Amino acid sequence: MQTTSLFPLFFLGFDVCAVQVIHLAQVSLLSTPHSLVTLWVGSVIRACLLAVLALRCPSGLPRMSRSEGFQSILVLCFHFPVYATLLAALGQPTVEQLWGWHRWDRVCHVYATTLLAWLYWSHYASALLLSCCKAISALLRRAPAEEPKAGTTPPLRRLYHFTRPYLWRFAGVLLLVILSSYGEMAMPHYTGRVADWIMNKEAPEAFTNAITVMALLTIASALSELVCDLMYTITTTRIYRTVQELVFEAVLKQELAFFDSRKPGELVSHITTSTNRMSEILSQEMSYLMWYVSRFVFLIFFMLTQSWKMLLLTWMGLPICWVVAKFAGNFQESISKRLQDSLAEANQVATETFSHIKTVKSFANEDGETERYRGRLDNTYRINKLESVAYAVNMWSSTLSSLAMKVCVLYYGGILVTRGDVSSGDLVSFILYELQFSSAVESVMTSYPKVRAAIGAAEKSFEILDRKPNVPADGHLCPQHLKGCVEFRNVSFSYSEKTDQNHFVLKDVSFKLNPGRITALVGRNSSGKSTCVKLLERFYQPQAGGILLDGQPLQDYKDQYLHQKIAVVSQDCVLFARPIRENITYGLEDVPEDEIYRAAKLASAHDFIMKLPNGYDTDAGEGGGQVSGGQKQRIAIARALIRRPTLLILDCATSDLDSHTEYLVNQALFEQINCTVLLISRNMSVVEKADHIVVLGDGTVKEEGSHAELMTKGSFYTELVKTESKSFHRQEKDENDP
Numbered sequence: 040m041q042t043t044s045l046f047p048l049f050f051l052g053f054d055v056c057a058v059q060v061i062h063l064a065q066v067s068l069l070s071t072p073h074s075l076v077t078l079w080v081g082s083v084i085r086a087c088l089l090a091v092l093a094l095r096c097p098s099g100l101p102r103m104s105r106s107e108g109f110q111s112i113l114v115l116c117f118h119f120p121v122y123a124t125l126l127a128a129l130g131q132p133t134v135e136q137l138w139g140w141h142r143w144d145r146v147c148h149v150y151a152t153t154l155l156a157w158l159y160w161s162h163y164a165s166a167l168l169l170s171c172c173k174a175i176s177a178l179l180r181r182a183p184a185e186e187p188k189a190g191t192t193p194p195l196r197r198l199y200h201f202t203r204p205y206l207w208r209f210a211g212v213l214l215l216v217i218l219s220s221y222g223e224m225a226m227p228h229y230t231g232r233v234a235d236w237i238m239n240k241e242a243p244e245a246f247t248n249a250i251t252v253m254a255l256l257t258i259a260s261a262l263s264e265l266v267c268d269l270m271y272t273i274t275t276t277r278i279y280r281t282v283q284e285l286v287f288e289a290v291l292k293q294e295l296a297f298f299d300s301r302k303p304g305e306l307v308s309h310i311t312t313s314t315n316r317m318s319e320i321l322s323q324e325m326s327y328l329m330w331y332v333s334r335f336v337f338l339i340f341f342m343l344t345q346s347w348k349m350l351l352l353t354w355m356g357l358p359i360c361w362v363v364a365k366f367a368g369n370f371q372e373s374i375s376k377r378l379q380d381s382l383a384e385a386n387q388v389a390t391e392t393f394s395h396i397k398t399v400k401s402f403a404n405e406d407g408e409t410e411r412y413r414g415r416l417d418n419t420y421r422i423n424k425l426e427s428v429a430y431a432v433n434m435w436s437s438t439l440s441s442l443a444m445k446v447c448v449l450y451y452g453g454i455l456v457t458r459g460d461v462s463s464g465d466l467v468s469f470i471l472y473e474l475q476f477s478s479a480v481e482s483v484m485t486s487y488p489k490v491r492a493a494i495g496a497a498e499k500s501f502e503i504l505d506r507k508p509n510v511p512a513d514g515h516l517c518p519q520h521l522k523g524c525v526e527f528r529n530v531s532f533s534y535s536e537k538t539d540q541n542h543f544v545l546k547d548v549s550f551k552l553n554p555g556r557i558t559a560l561v562g563r564n565s566s567g568k569s570t571c572v573k574l575l576e577r578f579y580q581p582q583a584g585g586i587l588l589d590g591q592p593l594q595d596y597k598d599q600y601l602h603q604k605i606a607v608v609s610q611d612c613v614l615f616a617r618p619i620r621e622n623i624t625y626g627l628e629d630v631p632e633d634e635i636y637r638a639a640k641l642a643s644a645h646d647f648i649m650k651l652p653n654g655y656d657t658d659a660g661e662g663g664g665q666v667s668g669g670q671k672q673r674i675a676i677a678r679a680l681i682r683r684p685t686l687l688i689l690d691c692a693t694s695d696l697d698s699h700t701e702y703l704v705n706q707a708l709f710e711q712i713n714c715t716v717l718l719i720s721r722n723m724s725v726v727e728k729a730d731h732i733v734v735l736g737d738g739t740v741k742e743e744g745s746h747a748e749l750m751t752k753g754s755f756y757t758e759l760v761k762t763e764s765k766s767f768h769r770q771e772k773d774e775n776d777p
């Protein structure tokens with residue numbers, strides 16, 4: 040077992056010893072006359088020793104950040120001296136009585152002491168329980184203490200950043216909250232005055248005044264609450280919209296490798312579900328929290344004016360509530376993060392199934408996919424159950440502690456009235472305040488964990504917002520004229536970023552695309568042809584060597600400029616569920632009609648588009664599902680040509696076309712457009728028309744030259760041509776077989 044995992048046990052053992060030593064000092068004859076002093080001195084020594092112990096341990100306190108750890112030490116060491124001092128101020132049992140509460144004889148004699156001591160011991164027990172839970176969970180996990188994440192801005196500060204533009208609105212909301220809370224919180228005070236009048240029957244105008252003020256306050260308070268709610272909801276909705284927009288933008292700006300390792304369903308879930316949950320909870324629960332905090336302040340003010348002693352007693356129960364709420368809040372925050380991940384996984388299964396519904400149906404795997412989805416939902420259900428248990432326990436403990444507080448205050452208030460320290464009206468007002476106080480504490484306790492859960496959900500969105508895309512900074516070049524001369528110079532590339540030779544997809548690749556000429560890139564499957572295209576599009580960065588465009592490094596060009604000058608048509612081209620016209624002009628604005636027709640004619644697409652029910656306004660369907668594969672490719676070629684690119688990349692762009700259409704398209708491309716073309720094709724009769732041919736094999740350039748030159752060499756290229764004609768013959772033979 041590691042020393043770090045032994046630390047929690049060591050810590051607890053040491054703490055118990057320290058408590059016993061102070062206990063001994065307490066009961067010793069020498070210290071009895073100065074019990075409070077001894078208690079304070081003992082606690083300071085204990086706190087110092089624990090702090091030194093915590094500092095000397097390399098991994099810090101188990102499952103706590105350093106500041107949380109020191110807070111816990113402070114609570115653990117000083118809550119008892121503080122309680123004892125407060126009790127002494129209230130004229131209640133002595134420190135010795137509290138220490139000796141477990142002795143039944145004393146408990147039987149001092150009933151009140153038991154009630155008050157319960158407050159102390161329950162707090163002590165919860166503090167100890169909290170430390171134990173954290174220690175045990177650290178032991179079970181056998182993992183080193185979780186260090187707070189370095190370099191990330193805390194989610195609350197991030198949320199504050201989004202509220203900054205609306206600060207004046209929040210200031211208005213706060214003002215209205217304060218006005219409304221004052222109105223509400225002044226009510227019990229006037230009720231007390233009415234009660235005094237009922238009991239004494241003196242000064243009849245006091246009754247009328249109190250009733251009038253109460254009526255006015257009710258109206259004013261309700262009105263300001265209405266305006267405040269409206270303003271708050273509208274503002275939080277705007278913030279929510281901004282966050283969602285920014286998260287979407289941040290996702291789009293990530294490099295391609297980011298999308299390779301994440302599934303679309305998960306990303307959609309993080310953009311929608313996480314931000315939705317965050318916004319829902321923040322708009323509701325934050326508003327509750329704001330209301331109750333403001334009420335709290337007025338409550339304390341009014342309670343203080345009634346009886347400071349009873350207020351002190353009420354306050355003594357608060358640490359228990361705080362510990363419970365904090366524990367529940369931490370728990371709910373971590374549960375919420377797990378829930379977001381689990382929901383994202385379930386969403387991913389649904390998104391994947393619906394987007395590949397044809398494959399699912401053709402393999403009759405509807406039941407299999409349902410089972411997979413059910414599996415993910417089961418996981419979500421398990422986490423939901425955990426969340427419900429945490430919520431129920433939190434509710435139960437908050438109700439219990441507020442009930443205990445009420446009983447204590449009633450008992451102590453009764454004593455004060457019989458002693459004549461406070462009037463009956465003051466007691467009535469105080470009890471009413473106490474009820475409000477309990478409900479405020481209860482609400483804060485239930486809202487706080489939910490706010491923490493919202494913060495947990497927000498963290499997922501902030502993770503994406505904070506992520507710096509792993510692409511070099513945008514370049515500065517955007518020359519007026521671009522010749523289109525491309526050079527791959529000793530390029531080596533691996534998708535996994537591992538630098539050993541086995542992981543390299545391209546190894547020391549060098550070739551040139553001459554301006555205005557057609558260069559074909561050929562090779563067997565997985566030889567690295569499409570990877571060259573991805574590097575040209577700057578989706579990935581080579582680990583060694585470089586790509587030059589007109590003699591300048593590719594990364595020095597502005598991204599927007601580069602993608603205007605380079606147009607790519609790939610085999611698996613994607614159309615959007617929009618009219619064909621919009622698919623052709625995708626990413627361009629105000630394109631004249633004749634430009635669209637010119638591009639479509641060059642791509643041999645104009646005739647079939649005109650025959651569609653709505654011509655250029657016909658919808659292409661989801662992923663281009665309402666047009667055939669060949670039609671889809673021709674629309675994609677038109678989309679590339681309308682940009683009048685300097686470099687046109689055709690990556691198996693005509694693979695779905697019949698020979699006649701392929702001939703027409705290639706003839707138009709080769710003869711009518713004047714740009715650099717990089718052609719990747721399996722059809723060797725098309726490849727042989729290229730001005731220059733580069734043969735790739737196992738990520739290296741095997742040979743290059745014109746068709747005639749390569750055929751005379753009789754090496755890799757000849758082999759490729761022969762293989763194509765061989766498969767053709769075999770097909771013929773198969774067809775002739777009886």
Ligand SMILES: Nc1ncnc2c1ncn2[C@@H]1O[C@H](COP(=O)(O)OP(=O)(O)OP(=O)(O)O)[C@@H](O)[C@H]1O
Nearest residue numbers: 299534535544562563564565566567568569570571
């Ligand atoms: N996104 C990716 N992540 C990891 N590896 C990849 C990725 N894309 C391609 N590869 C790997 O890179 C190698 C080259 O793939 P590439 O698509 O460049 O080959 P190709 O010559 O275009 O093949 P084909 O003729 O079959 O289309 C393959 O082994 C492939 O598995």
